[in-house]
Amino acid sequence: MYDFDLVIPTSVDEASTAMKADGAQALGGGQTLLPTMKQRLAAPETLVKLSGLSELVGVNAASGTLSIGGATTHGQVADEASAYPALAALAGNIGDPAVRNRGTIGGSIANNDPAACYPAGVLGSGATVVTNTREISADDYFVDLFETALEEGEIVTGVNFPIPDAANYQKFDQPASRFALVGVFVAKFGDTVRVAVTGASNGGVFRWSEAEAALNANFSADALEGLAVDAGDLISDLHGSAEYRAHLVGVLTRRAVQACS
Amino acid sequence: MPKITMNINGRETSTEVENRTLLSTALRENLYLTGTHIGCDTSQCGACVVHVNGKAVKSCSVFAAELDGATVDTIEGQANADGSLNVIQQAFQDHHGLQCGFCTPGMVMSAAELLKVNPKPSEAEIRDYLEGNICRCTGYQGIVNAIMAASGQDVPSIAAE
Ligand SMILES: Cc1cc2nc3c(=O)[nH]c(=O)nc-3n(C[C@H](O)[C@H](O)[C@H](O)COP(=O)(O)OP(=O)(O)OC[C@H]3O[C@@H](n4cnc5c(N)ncnc54)[C@H](O)[C@@H]3O)c2cc1C
Ligand code: FES
Ligand code: FES
Numbered sequence: 001m002y003d004f005d006l007v008i009p010t011s012v013d014e015a016s017t018a019m020k021a022d023g024a025q026a027l028g029g030g031q032t033l034l035p036t037m038k039q040r041l042a043a044p045e046t047l048v049k050l051s052g053l054s055e056l057v058g059v060n061a062a063s064g065t066l067s068i069g070g071a072t073t074h075g076q077v078a079d080e081a082s083a084y085p086a087l088a089a090l091a092g093n094i095g096d097p098a099v100r101n102r103g104t105i106g107g108s109i110a111n112n113d114p115a116a117c118y119p120a121g122v123l124g125s126g127a128t129v130v131t132n133t134r135e136i137s138a139d140d141y142f143v144d145l146f147e148t149a150l151e152e153g154e155i156v157t158g159v160n161f162p163i164p165d166a167a168n169y170q171k172f173d174q175p176a177s178r179f180a181l182v183g184v185f186v187a188k189f190g191d192t193v194r195v196a197v198t199g200a201s202n203g204g205v206f207r208w209s210e211a212e213a214a215l216n217a218n219f220s221a222d223a224l225e226g227l228a229v230d231a232g233d234l235i236s237d238l239h240g241s242a243e244y245r246a247h248l249v250g251v252l253t254r255r256a257v258q259a260c261s
Numbered sequence: 262m263p264k265i266t267m268n269i270n271g272r273e274t275s276t277e278v279e280n281r282t283l284l285s286t287a288l289r290e291n292l293y294l295t296g297t298h299i300g301c302d303t304s305q306c307g308a309c310v311v312h313v314n315g316k317a318v319k320s321c322s323v324f325a326a327e328l329d330g331a332t333v334d335t336i337e338g339q340a341n342a343d344g345s346l347n348v349i350q351q352a353f354q355d356h357h358g359l360q361c362g363f364c365t366p367g368m369v370m371s372a373a374e375l376l377k378v379n380p381k382p383s384e385a386e387i388r389d390y391l392e393g394n395i396c397r398c399t400g401y402q403g404i405v406n407a408i409m410a411a412s413g414q415d416v417p418s419i420a421a422e
Contacts, residue, residue, distance in 0.1 A: 001281045002281070003279050003280055003281045004280055004281065005280065006263075006280040006324070006326050006327070008327070027327075030322055030323060030324070031304060031322055034283075034304070034321075034322045034323075034324075035303050035304060035322070037281075038302070038303070047280075049327055051327075075316070095392075095393065096307070096390075096392040096393025096394075097317055097371065097374065097375075097390055097392075097393065098304075098307065098310055098317045098318050098319045098371070098393050099304065099319070099393060101316040101317055101318050102318055102319075102322065102323065178392065178393070
């Protein structure tokens, strides 16, 4: 790994200023960035440490919204997001305990790994991503594989989740990586249902709109009978073919709906 | 090079590191605390688990320079004050929780955190908690038995001949 300058800011303002430097990059829990730097796939000139910055750490529920600070670890969300149990469960199932003690929600959604769990929770909830400069709705935030709407130097300072009436996340573990081979997040707000799928698509997390339409009309696993995602757009690798993943999407969506009711 | 001071196993310890120095490297090469093992160096195997401010972390995936002022506990600090093995270590010995011993420091440190948050874990909870600790030798049953015993629970009996 190449060496770099390390900035340890004491406020978001200081962090924002430090992020303006050429070649500066945010350091969350480092659980993705360190391995990437070891392989020299990333060689930032400056790292701006966000983890532990108290302004960016915390889980708060008020008037139907759960707000999570951008540098909050998965472990803290698992322990403290009791106002939104499906999200707490999602966080508590990421990787393993040591990864959850370091990895952060901001790092996870900034990275937007196609097999990561949080993107499904954020998109499935219709959450709002808050940065140091603006607010971005989840539908506009996730652009493509490892690509988001974040601009250079932009910091995820938090995510606001509207708390649904019912929600569930089903993760089919890829046991070697401990990521999701496929994961499906279902959330129901009144008569509106959102279904977000991770781990499956070459374009990263996506909403399964046919399933949403069927579930809007009839929120039951039976409503999904005969529906399938198009395997043509899905990931095919040694862990599972596109057809296998397409099948899993259906199975996991049905399980998630069953778990909601 | 930045100089950092950490409380390691109860003792204030200062060392100079580059920003890119991993905690695992600082422990082993600067401070000669070679009980923390490096297996994969890619945050997969858990051989390098230590506690930072009371939480289990993979020391191969943290920069030492981030930890100025932190409290770090490693396997070297686990024995009792008189040098005898602590309850978890002794249970690993008694229940064949190790063969080559390579994974053991990380296993013991992960088990210590587990028993702190969940003093009487079930077998399933133990296996789930050790998801990030890989052992190439034991087949895990001895490790699970050791942690059951260390938490004062009956060890699942293996069908006797
Ligand atoms: C063994 C293992 C298993 C894992 N299993 C899973 C799993 O099952 N599901 C899952 O979802 N993930 C999994 N992960 C990934 C884990 O969740 C990571 O923690 C996460 O992807 C990155 O978070 P981080 O805080 O470590 O970010 P870092 O590694 O520090 O950073 C990742 C990227 O995000 C940027 N960044 C970090 N914070 C911010 C911020 N606040 N604003 C803007 N940009 C930022 C960085 O510059 C970098 O580009 C696993 C990781 C490991 C090592
Ligand atoms: S050496 Fe750190 S997890 Fe394997
Ligand atoms: S005892 Fe050899 S790797 Fe676990």
